[in-house]
Ligand code: SF4
């Protein structure tokens with residue numbers, strides 16, 4: 001993206017920033033770094049000054065613009081609702097044009113170009129999570145036609161720590177007698193990491209392929225346990241199919257009495273709102289409604305919840321770009337969770353599970369982290 005395009009599309013938005021600083025306390029990056037370049041205000045100021053021609057891009061700006069989780073807490077706290085993250089993503093595109101970006105992004109772009117997934121493994125291995133399951137049906141969750149497609153997403157498909165999510169969710173769908181399929185090796189990355197990398201123009205091939213697969217299967221509904229896939233589809237895809245997050249779909253199945261809870265879940269639980277599901281997609285009540293309908297479960301809220309929820313540190317490709325910063329943000333999240341006294345933290349995002357559980361494990365903190373699909377499966381019982 002050129003400076004002129006940046007000006008045309010984003011100047012008015014960025015210029016709304018009056019430098020009041022109300023966004024500072026809610027920005028998870030600023031909370032750890034404590035410097036002006038890490039504030040939403042500071043990032044807006046950089047982009048504005050570049051647009052106005054008062055300064056030119058410098059290599060150091062990469063450090064500021066590529067260290068944002070995309071959580072949009074700043075916009076929530078901001079009186080004129082400045083969409084700082086939109087400016088940051090556009091700024092990243094400018095930096096990519098100038099070859100000033102974290103080179104780990106090249107590895108991601110290459111993996112998506114050649115293998116259609118972020119891990120760089122052969123895409124046929126996208127269903128390898130089924131190998132560790134018992135009683136897998138003959139079709140191994142890949143049928144030619146189905147009413148519902150479960151779009152698994154790269155992280156849940158390839159990263160061992162969270163493969164328990166697709167393993168749990170297909171069992172929930174099976175028990176609820178849903179006519180569903182996954183796409184296996186024909187599922188390609190949704191393109192979310194490329195948007196975050198400032199390389200959105202490279203995602204077209206992925207979008208077209210996935211849209212075509214939905215048409216071929218003839219599905220009426222596509223369901224996502226990954227909030228980032230869900231958000232990307234909602235914002236960037238064109239399809240007649242209904243798009244639902246897993247929490248919305250499970251809420252519907254409970255209403256239809258297709259999900260019933262034989263076991264219940266007899267523990268105190270707190271819920272972490274994933275940024276791409278909550279603030280970025282507006283879904284706060286579906287997960288809470290699912291949890292509240294589970295017998296025995298006691299829900300206690302985090303100090304900052306719903307619109308004010310604090311990011312876990314896993315968003316916006318930050319974990320790839322600066323894993324230490326991502327872990328420091330996760331540490332703050334863990335401390336907030338511990339203050340609730342809950343026995344379990346549940347969320348509805350594989351990346352939040354990875355970030356929180358991974359940091360807790362590395363720092364030897366005893367914390368039980370679950371995705372809502374796992375919790376529902378356990379509460380359903382046999
Ligand atoms: S982004 Fe909003 S809250 Fe932050 S300094 Fe600018 S106007 Fe104030």
Ligand code: SF4
Nearest residue numbers: 027068069071072074
């Ligand atoms: S989107 Fe989140 S991480 Fe990025 S500047 Fe705003 S509050 Fe900070």
